[in-house]
Amino acid sequence: MHELSITQSIVDAVCERAAGRPVLSVKVRVGTLTAVVPEAMRFCFGVVVEGTVAEGARLDIDLRPAATHCRTCGADSEITDPIVLCRCGSADVDVVSGRELQIVSMRVG
Amino acid sequence: MCATCGCGEAGVRVSSPHDHDHNHGHDQDHGHQHVHPQEHAQPRTITLEQKVLAKNDQLAERNRYRLAERHIVAVNLMSSPGAGKTTLLERTIRDLSSDRPIAVIEGDQETLLDADRIRRTGAPVVQVNTGAGCHLDAAMTHDALDALDPAAGSLIFIENVGNLVCPALFDLGESGKVVIISVTEGTDKPLKYPYMFAAADLVVVNKTDLLPYVDFDLAACRRHLAAINPRAEVVAVSATTGDHLGDWYGWLGAWA
Numbered sequence: 001m002h003e004l005s006i007t008q009s010i011v012d013a014v015c016e017r018a019a020g021r022p023v024l025s026v027k028v029r030v031g032t033l034t035a036v037v038p039e040a041m042r043f044c045f046g047v048v049v050e051g052t053v054a055e056g057a058r059l060d061i062d063l064r065p066a067a068t069h070c071r072t073c074g075a076d077s078e079i080t081d082p083i084v085l086c087r088c089g090s091a092d093v094d095v096v097s098g099r100e101l102q103i104v105s106m107r108v109g
Numbered sequence: 110m111c112a113t114c115g116c117g118e119a120g121v122r123v124s125s126p127h128d129h130d131h132n133h134g135h136d137q138d139h140g141h142q143h144v145h146p147q148e149h150a151q152p153r154t155i156t157l158e159q160k161v162l163a164k165n166d167q168l169a170e171r172n173r174y175r176l177a178e179r180h181i182v183a184v185n186l187m188s189s190p191g192a193g194k195t196t197l198l199e200r201t202i203r204d205l206s207s208d209r210p211i212a213v214i215e216g217d218q219e220t221l222l223d224a225d226r227i228r229r230t231g232a233p234v235v236q237v238n239t240g241a242g243c244h245l246d247a248a249m250t251h252d253a254l255d256a257l258d259p260a261a262g263s264l265i266f267i268e269n270v271g272n273l274v275c276p277a278l279f280d281l282g283e284s285g286k287v288v289i290i291s292v293t294e295g296t297d298k299p300l301k302y303p304y305m306f307a308a309a310d311l312v313v314v315n316k317t318d319l320l321p322y323v324d325f326d327l328a329a330c331r332r333h334l335a336a337i338n339p340r341a342e343v344v345a346v347s348a349t350t351g352d353h354l355g356d357w358y359g360w361l362g363a364w365a
Contacts (some may be wrong), residue, residue, distance in 0.1 A: 002243060002244060002274065002275035002278055002279075005242070005244075005246070006161055006162065006278070009161050009162060009163075009164060009165070010161055013157065013159065013161075013163075013164075014157075017155060017157060018155075024152060028161065033304075034278070034304075035274060035277060035278060035304040036278075081303075082303035082304060082307065082337070083300075083303060083336050083337060084307070084337075085336060091335070091336065091339040092339075101160060101161045101162060102157075102158060102159060102160055102161060103157040103158070103159050103160075103161055104156070104157065104158060105154050105155060105156045105157055105158070106154070106155050106157065107152055107153070107154050107155075108152065108153060108155060109152050
Protein backbone atom coordinates (compact mmCIF):
# COMPACT_ATOMS: atom_id res chain seq x y z
CA MET A 1 0.00 0.00 0.00
CA HIS A 2 2.66 2.52 -1.07
CA GLU A 3 -0.15 4.79 -2.31
CA LEU A 4 -0.70 5.84 1.30
CA SER A 5 2.82 7.21 1.80
CA ILE A 6 2.85 8.70 -1.70
CA THR A 7 -0.49 10.43 -1.09
CA GLN A 8 0.75 11.61 2.30
CA SER A 9 3.72 13.23 0.53
CA ILE A 10 1.32 14.99 -1.85
CA VAL A 11 -0.93 16.30 0.92
CA ASP A 12 2.03 17.43 3.03
CA ALA A 13 3.55 19.36 0.12
CA VAL A 14 0.22 20.92 -0.78
CA CYS A 15 -0.68 21.96 2.78
CA GLU A 16 2.76 23.44 3.29
CA ARG A 17 2.42 25.51 0.14
CA ALA A 18 -1.17 26.53 0.92
CA ALA A 19 0.08 28.25 4.08
CA GLY A 20 -3.25 28.17 5.83
CA ARG A 21 -5.55 28.85 2.87
CA PRO A 22 -8.18 26.21 2.13
CA VAL A 23 -7.21 23.87 -0.70
CA LEU A 24 -10.06 23.35 -3.18
CA SER A 25 -8.42 20.94 -5.60
CA VAL A 26 -5.11 19.27 -6.35
CA LYS A 27 -3.86 18.10 -9.74
CA VAL A 28 -1.30 15.30 -9.98
CA ARG A 29 0.33 13.61 -12.96
CA VAL A 30 0.75 9.85 -12.71
CA GLY A 31 2.46 7.71 -15.33
CA THR A 32 1.17 4.20 -15.94
CA LEU A 33 4.67 2.77 -15.35
CA THR A 34 4.85 4.03 -11.74
CA ALA A 35 2.97 1.17 -10.05
CA VAL A 36 0.56 3.69 -8.53
CA VAL A 37 -3.08 2.65 -8.70
CA PRO A 38 -5.25 5.76 -9.22
CA GLU A 39 -8.22 4.30 -7.33
CA ALA A 40 -5.99 3.52 -4.34
CA MET A 41 -4.51 7.03 -4.48
CA ARG A 42 -8.00 8.54 -4.53
CA PHE A 43 -9.07 6.46 -1.56
CA CYS A 44 -5.94 7.41 0.41
CA PHE A 45 -6.39 11.09 -0.47
CA GLY A 46 -9.81 11.18 1.16
CA VAL A 47 -8.35 9.70 4.32
CA VAL A 48 -5.14 11.73 4.46
CA VAL A 49 -6.72 15.18 3.94
CA GLU A 50 -8.98 14.82 6.98
CA GLY A 51 -8.23 17.52 9.51
CA THR A 52 -5.97 19.48 7.13
CA VAL A 53 -6.58 22.63 5.06
CA ALA A 54 -7.12 20.26 2.13
CA GLU A 55 -10.10 18.50 3.71
CA GLY A 56 -12.81 18.12 1.08
CA ALA A 57 -10.45 19.01 -1.79
CA ARG A 58 -10.96 17.37 -5.17
CA LEU A 59 -8.12 15.23 -6.53
CA ASP A 60 -7.58 15.38 -10.31
CA ILE A 61 -5.35 12.62 -11.64
CA ASP A 62 -3.82 13.19 -15.05
CA LEU A 63 -2.97 9.60 -16.02
CA ARG A 64 -0.13 9.56 -18.54
CA PRO A 65 0.18 6.55 -20.84
CA ALA A 66 3.57 4.97 -21.34
CA ALA A 67 5.35 5.83 -24.58
CA THR A 68 8.64 4.64 -26.00
CA HIS A 69 11.05 5.64 -28.72
CA CYS A 70 12.88 2.68 -30.25
CA ARG A 71 16.60 3.11 -30.81
CA THR A 72 16.63 0.17 -33.21
CA CYS A 73 13.85 1.03 -35.69
CA GLY A 74 13.08 4.62 -34.66
CA ALA A 75 9.37 4.00 -34.05
CA ASP A 76 7.42 5.89 -31.40
CA SER A 77 4.87 3.67 -29.67
CA GLU A 78 2.42 3.74 -26.82
CA ILE A 79 2.66 0.71 -24.60
CA THR A 80 -0.14 -0.69 -22.53
CA ASP A 81 1.68 -3.13 -20.27
CA PRO A 82 4.79 -2.78 -18.13
CA ILE A 83 6.96 -4.79 -20.53
CA VAL A 84 8.93 -2.06 -22.24
CA LEU A 85 9.35 -3.46 -25.73
CA CYS A 86 9.04 -1.93 -29.21
CA ARG A 87 6.67 -3.57 -31.68
CA CYS A 88 9.75 -4.54 -33.72
CA GLY A 89 10.80 -6.70 -30.75
CA SER A 90 13.70 -4.53 -29.65
CA ALA A 91 14.18 -3.87 -25.95
CA ASP A 92 16.58 -1.02 -26.73
CA VAL A 93 14.02 1.73 -26.17
CA ASP A 94 13.83 5.10 -24.44
CA VAL A 95 10.84 5.52 -22.18
CA VAL A 96 9.52 8.92 -23.25
CA SER A 97 6.62 9.07 -20.79
CA GLY A 98 4.86 6.90 -18.24
CA ARG A 99 7.19 7.38 -15.27
CA GLU A 100 5.74 10.73 -14.12
CA LEU A 101 4.77 11.14 -10.49
CA GLN A 102 4.32 14.87 -9.99
CA ILE A 103 2.17 17.41 -8.22
CA VAL A 104 1.14 19.73 -11.04
CA SER A 105 -0.88 22.45 -9.33
CA MET A 106 -3.51 23.22 -6.76
CA ARG A 107 -6.41 25.61 -6.40
CA VAL A 108 -6.69 27.49 -3.12
CA GLY A 109 -9.64 29.47 -1.77
CA MET B 110 3.55 12.67 10.73
CA CYS B 111 6.58 12.04 8.56
CA ALA B 112 6.31 13.65 5.15
CA THR B 113 8.06 10.83 3.37
CA CYS B 114 6.86 7.58 4.86
CA GLY B 115 3.55 8.63 6.32
CA CYS B 116 4.50 6.89 9.53
CA GLY B 117 3.01 8.38 12.66
CA GLU B 118 1.31 6.63 15.51
CA ALA B 119 2.15 3.32 13.88
CA GLY B 120 5.74 4.13 14.84
CA VAL B 121 8.88 3.24 12.95
CA ARG B 122 11.53 1.89 15.28
CA VAL B 123 15.24 1.62 14.65
CA SER B 124 17.01 -0.71 17.02
CA SER B 125 20.06 -2.83 17.32
CA PRO B 126 19.88 -6.13 19.17
CA HIS B 127 21.52 -4.52 22.22
CA ASP B 128 19.51 -1.29 22.11
CA HIS B 129 15.81 -1.67 21.66
CA ASP B 130 14.58 1.83 22.40
CA HIS B 131 15.89 4.12 19.72
CA ASN B 132 13.00 5.90 18.08
CA HIS B 133 12.74 7.04 14.48
CA GLY B 134 14.01 10.56 14.98
CA HIS B 135 12.52 12.59 12.13
CA ASP B 136 14.81 15.46 12.96
CA GLN B 137 16.33 15.81 9.52
CA ASP B 138 14.95 18.01 6.84
CA HIS B 139 11.41 17.98 8.06
CA GLY B 140 11.42 21.70 8.59
CA HIS B 141 8.46 23.38 7.01
CA GLN B 142 8.71 26.72 5.35
CA HIS B 143 5.85 28.76 6.63
CA VAL B 144 4.68 31.42 4.28
CA HIS B 145 2.21 33.67 6.01
CA PRO B 146 -1.10 33.93 4.23
CA GLN B 147 -1.79 37.22 2.62
CA GLU B 148 -5.11 38.95 2.89
CA HIS B 149 -6.94 37.65 -0.13
CA ALA B 150 -10.05 35.70 -0.74
CA GLN B 151 -10.10 35.04 -4.49
CA PRO B 152 -9.50 31.41 -5.36
CA ARG B 153 -6.35 31.04 -7.41
CA THR B 154 -4.30 28.28 -8.95
CA ILE B 155 -0.80 27.66 -7.67
CA THR B 156 1.59 25.80 -9.92
CA LEU B 157 3.81 23.29 -8.13
CA GLU B 158 5.28 21.00 -10.82
CA GLN B 159 7.27 19.05 -8.28
CA LYS B 160 8.02 15.37 -7.93
CA VAL B 161 5.78 13.67 -5.42
CA LEU B 162 8.71 11.87 -3.86
CA ALA B 163 10.99 14.91 -4.01
CA LYS B 164 11.62 14.84 -0.26
CA ASN B 165 12.47 11.16 -0.26
CA ASP B 166 14.73 11.62 -3.28
CA GLN B 167 16.57 14.54 -1.65
CA LEU B 168 17.15 12.53 1.50
CA ALA B 169 18.27 9.55 -0.57
CA GLU B 170 20.80 11.74 -2.37
CA ARG B 171 22.06 12.93 0.97
CA ASN B 172 22.44 9.30 2.13
CA ARG B 173 24.25 8.49 -1.12
CA TYR B 174 26.67 11.38 -0.68
CA ARG B 175 27.29 10.49 2.95
CA LEU B 176 28.09 6.89 2.00
CA ALA B 177 30.31 7.81 -0.95
CA GLU B 178 32.31 10.19 1.24
CA ARG B 179 33.31 7.26 3.40
CA HIS B 180 33.74 4.81 0.48
CA ILE B 181 30.81 2.75 1.70
CA VAL B 182 28.81 0.72 -0.80
CA ALA B 183 25.17 -0.01 0.06
CA VAL B 184 23.14 -2.71 -1.67
CA ASN B 185 19.35 -2.75 -1.37
CA LEU B 186 18.06 -6.34 -1.22
CA MET B 187 14.42 -6.85 -2.13
CA SER B 188 12.26 -9.95 -2.49
CA SER B 189 8.98 -11.45 -1.43
CA PRO B 190 8.92 -12.85 2.12
CA GLY B 191 10.76 -16.16 2.37
CA ALA B 192 12.95 -15.94 -0.75
CA GLY B 193 16.03 -16.41 1.38
CA LYS B 194 17.43 -12.89 1.82
CA THR B 195 18.59 -13.43 5.37
CA THR B 196 20.08 -16.86 4.65
CA LEU B 197 21.97 -15.42 1.67
CA LEU B 198 23.23 -12.60 3.89
CA GLU B 199 24.37 -14.94 6.68
CA ARG B 200 26.35 -16.97 4.20
CA THR B 201 27.75 -13.91 2.41
CA ILE B 202 28.92 -12.33 5.66
CA ARG B 203 30.67 -15.53 6.70
CA ASP B 204 32.38 -15.85 3.30
CA LEU B 205 33.32 -12.20 2.66
CA SER B 206 33.77 -10.40 5.98
CA SER B 207 37.47 -11.19 6.06
CA ASP B 208 37.84 -9.12 2.84
CA ARG B 209 36.03 -5.96 3.98
CA PRO B 210 33.80 -4.83 6.86
CA ILE B 211 30.16 -5.78 6.31
CA ALA B 212 27.19 -4.22 8.12
CA VAL B 213 23.47 -4.81 7.74
CA ILE B 214 20.25 -2.80 8.00
CA GLU B 215 17.33 -5.16 8.50
CA GLY B 216 13.84 -4.01 7.52
CA ASP B 217 10.76 -5.85 8.77
CA GLN B 218 7.34 -4.80 9.92
CA GLU B 219 7.91 -6.32 13.33
CA THR B 220 10.40 -8.31 15.46
CA LEU B 221 14.18 -8.37 15.83
CA LEU B 222 14.40 -11.97 14.60
CA ASP B 223 16.40 -11.24 11.44
CA ALA B 224 18.72 -8.80 13.22
CA ASP B 225 19.41 -11.50 15.81
CA ARG B 226 20.32 -13.95 13.03
CA ILE B 227 22.72 -11.44 11.48
CA ARG B 228 24.19 -10.49 14.85
CA ARG B 229 25.19 -14.12 15.36
CA THR B 230 27.43 -13.86 12.28
CA GLY B 231 29.34 -11.08 14.06
CA ALA B 232 28.38 -8.30 11.64
CA PRO B 233 27.08 -4.97 13.00
CA VAL B 234 23.33 -4.78 12.44
CA VAL B 235 20.37 -2.50 13.15
CA GLN B 236 16.75 -3.45 12.75
CA VAL B 237 14.20 -1.03 11.32
CA ASN B 238 10.64 -2.02 12.20
CA THR B 239 8.29 -0.21 9.87
CA GLY B 240 5.14 -1.03 11.86
CA ALA B 241 2.32 -0.70 9.35
CA GLY B 242 4.75 0.38 6.59
CA CYS B 243 5.40 -1.93 3.65
CA HIS B 244 8.80 -0.57 2.55
CA LEU B 245 11.90 1.22 3.76
CA ASP B 246 12.41 4.82 2.72
CA ALA B 247 15.28 7.29 2.71
CA ALA B 248 14.43 8.77 6.13
CA MET B 249 14.42 5.34 7.77
CA THR B 250 17.70 4.52 6.05
CA HIS B 251 19.19 7.81 7.30
CA ASP B 252 18.23 6.99 10.89
CA ALA B 253 19.47 3.42 10.53
CA LEU B 254 22.83 4.67 9.23
CA ASP B 255 23.07 6.97 12.28
CA ALA B 256 22.47 4.01 14.58
CA LEU B 257 24.73 1.65 12.63
CA ASP B 258 27.65 4.08 12.21
CA PRO B 259 29.40 1.80 9.67
CA ALA B 260 33.18 1.75 9.29
CA ALA B 261 34.69 3.54 6.30
CA GLY B 262 35.01 1.21 3.32
CA SER B 263 32.17 -1.04 4.50
CA LEU B 264 29.80 -3.02 2.37
CA ILE B 265 26.28 -2.46 3.68
CA PHE B 266 23.37 -4.72 2.90
CA ILE B 267 19.94 -3.15 3.34
CA GLU B 268 17.42 -5.96 3.64
CA ASN B 269 14.17 -4.32 2.64
CA VAL B 270 10.73 -5.37 3.87
CA GLY B 271 9.68 -8.59 2.11
CA ASN B 272 7.42 -7.20 -0.62
CA LEU B 273 7.70 -7.22 -4.41
CA VAL B 274 5.67 -4.06 -5.00
CA CYS B 275 6.23 -1.02 -2.81
CA PRO B 276 10.02 -0.99 -2.19
CA ALA B 277 10.61 -0.53 -5.94
CA LEU B 278 9.51 3.12 -5.77
CA PHE B 279 11.63 4.37 -2.90
CA ASP B 280 15.24 5.39 -3.42
CA LEU B 281 17.20 4.80 -0.22
CA GLY B 282 20.50 6.22 -1.44
CA GLU B 283 21.84 2.76 -2.23
CA SER B 284 24.47 2.00 -4.89
CA GLY B 285 22.61 -0.95 -6.37
CA LYS B 286 19.31 -2.81 -6.20
CA VAL B 287 19.25 -6.59 -6.00
CA VAL B 288 16.03 -8.58 -6.35
CA ILE B 289 15.99 -12.15 -5.06
CA ILE B 290 13.50 -14.78 -6.14
CA SER B 291 13.49 -18.41 -5.14
CA VAL B 292 12.70 -21.35 -7.37
CA THR B 293 9.72 -22.24 -5.17
CA GLU B 294 7.97 -19.02 -6.18
CA GLY B 295 7.25 -19.74 -9.83
CA THR B 296 8.85 -18.99 -13.18
CA ASP B 297 6.48 -16.15 -14.00
CA LYS B 298 7.32 -13.95 -11.00
CA PRO B 299 9.09 -11.30 -13.12
CA LEU B 300 5.99 -10.94 -15.31
CA LYS B 301 3.70 -10.66 -12.29
CA TYR B 302 5.82 -8.01 -10.51
CA PRO B 303 7.40 -6.15 -13.42
CA TYR B 304 8.02 -2.84 -11.61
CA MET B 305 10.27 -4.48 -9.07
CA PHE B 306 12.24 -6.46 -11.66
CA ALA B 307 12.53 -3.41 -13.91
CA ALA B 308 14.31 -1.59 -11.06
CA ALA B 309 16.89 -4.35 -10.43
CA ASP B 310 20.59 -4.16 -11.24
CA LEU B 311 20.96 -7.83 -10.38
CA VAL B 312 18.47 -10.67 -9.98
CA VAL B 313 19.50 -13.56 -7.75
CA VAL B 314 17.57 -16.79 -8.33
CA ASN B 315 17.93 -18.60 -5.00
CA LYS B 316 17.30 -22.15 -3.71
CA THR B 317 18.56 -23.85 -6.88
CA ASP B 318 19.17 -26.95 -4.72
CA LEU B 319 15.38 -27.41 -4.83
CA LEU B 320 15.17 -27.37 -8.66
CA PRO B 321 14.72 -31.18 -8.90
CA TYR B 322 11.63 -30.96 -6.70
CA VAL B 323 9.77 -27.98 -8.13
CA ASP B 324 8.30 -26.96 -11.45
CA PHE B 325 10.61 -24.01 -12.15
CA ASP B 326 12.02 -23.31 -15.62
CA LEU B 327 15.23 -21.32 -15.14
CA ALA B 328 15.68 -20.60 -18.88
CA ALA B 329 12.10 -19.31 -19.16
CA CYS B 330 12.58 -17.17 -16.06
CA ARG B 331 15.70 -15.63 -17.63
CA ARG B 332 13.68 -14.89 -20.79
CA HIS B 333 10.96 -13.16 -18.75
CA LEU B 334 13.59 -11.12 -16.94
CA ALA B 335 15.24 -10.09 -20.19
CA ALA B 336 11.87 -8.87 -21.49
CA ILE B 337 11.21 -6.79 -18.37
CA ASN B 338 14.74 -5.54 -17.81
CA PRO B 339 17.39 -6.30 -20.43
CA ARG B 340 20.17 -4.60 -18.48
CA ALA B 341 19.82 -6.65 -15.26
CA GLU B 342 22.34 -9.39 -14.65
CA VAL B 343 21.10 -12.76 -13.39
CA VAL B 344 22.83 -15.29 -11.13
CA ALA B 345 21.34 -18.60 -9.98
CA VAL B 346 22.58 -19.80 -6.59
CA SER B 347 21.80 -21.86 -3.53
CA ALA B 348 22.51 -19.95 -0.32
CA THR B 349 21.98 -23.21 1.58
CA THR B 350 24.49 -25.42 -0.27
CA GLY B 351 26.74 -22.58 -1.49
CA ASP B 352 26.26 -23.61 -5.12
CA HIS B 353 27.35 -20.86 -7.57
CA LEU B 354 27.70 -18.28 -4.80
CA GLY B 355 30.92 -17.28 -6.56
CA ASP B 356 28.77 -15.62 -9.24
CA TRP B 357 27.06 -13.49 -6.58
CA TYR B 358 30.38 -12.61 -4.97
CA GLY B 359 31.80 -11.79 -8.41
CA TRP B 360 28.97 -9.34 -9.06
CA LEU B 361 29.44 -7.77 -5.62
CA GLY B 362 33.18 -7.48 -6.22
CA ALA B 363 32.70 -5.77 -9.57
CA TRP B 364 29.89 -3.55 -8.27
CA ALA B 365 31.30 -2.68 -4.89
